[in-house]
Amino acid sequence: SAVISQKPSRDICQRGTSLTIQCQVDSQVTMMFWYRQQPGQSLTLIATANQGSEATYESGFVIDKFPISRPNLTFSTLTVSNMSPEDSSIYLCSVWTGNEQYFGPGTRLTVT
Amino acid sequence: TQLLEQSPQFLSIQEGENLTVYCNSSSVFSSLQWYRQEPGEGPVLLVTVVTGGEVKKLKRLTFQFGDARKDSSLHITAAQPGDTGLYLCAGTRGASKLTFGTGTRLQVTL
Numbered sequence: 707s708a709v710i711s712q713k714p715s716r717d718i719c720q721r722g723t724s725l726t727i728q729c730q731v732d733s734q735v736t737m738m739f740w741y742r743q744q745p746g747q748s749l750t751l752i753a754t755a756n757q758g759s760e761a762t763y764e765s766g767f768v769i770d771k772f773p774i775s776r777p778n779l780t781f782s783t784l785t786v787s788n789m790s791p792e793d794s795s796i797y798l799c800s801v802w803t804g805n806e807q808y809f810g811p812g813t814r815l816t817v818t
Numbered sequence: 819t820q821l822l823e824q825s826p827q828f829l830s831i832q833e834g835e836n837l838t839v840y841c842n843s844s845s846v847f848s849s850l851q852w853y854r855q856e857p858g859e860g861p862v863l864l865v866t867v868v869t870g871g872e873v874k875k876l877k878r879l880t881f882q883f884g885d886a887r888k889d890s891s892l893h894i895t896a897a898q899p900g901d902t903g904l905y906l907c908a909g910t911r912g913a914s915k916l917t918f919g920t921g922t923r924l925q926v927t928l
Contacts, residue, residue: 807914
């Protein structure tokens with residue numbers, strides 16, 4: 707199993723600013739992912755965070771807007787840059803342990 | 819493009835009733851998972867089905883994977899208020915990357 711924590715749990719940010727979300731896992735994992743969940747909706751994969759190399763982004767998501775770091779096998783960050791109200795969402799970190807996918811509790815972001 | 823469509827989107831039922839949630843796709847998946855998500859938390863895995871036609875039971879929950887591995891269903895017998903939440907199906911095609919369904923929000927009242 708894997709226990710995932712995220713910081714912050716929620717934040718209210720002003721338009722045009724940036725927020726960095728941290729994801730910490732209690733064990734070493736190869737695969738880490740970042741998802742976005744807009745209010746009342748399902749999850750959309752933003753990118754796969756690769757340890758030691760650049761993240762792999764899904765269609766519709768770009769590195770300039772969502773830069774990701776993965777310095778080691780237990781930690782990753784996602785930055786939401788130059789925020790607009792459309793970025794208001796829950797951002798979730800996820801890991802694949804080889805058997806199962808586990809999710810963090812999410813970071814609820816509100817952009818005003 | 820949302821590859822996995824769930825129906826219904828919303829369901830409000832009384833305790834004791836039965837219900838079925840459907841997850842449909844035009845694509846074949848190597849495996850399909852069902853998750854439940856409660857407010858303020860991440861999704862929690864309920865079950866994984868990998869074989870076409872497979873049926874798995876988890877107490878009052880029955881999961882079925884379609885023969886062609888394009889669709890799945892979740893049936894809940896005698897629903898309880900603790901079953902309330904957002905139910906999500908998610909498919910994989912070989913790797914660990916998940917494609918999530920559109921979600922079904924279930925409310926079970928006393």
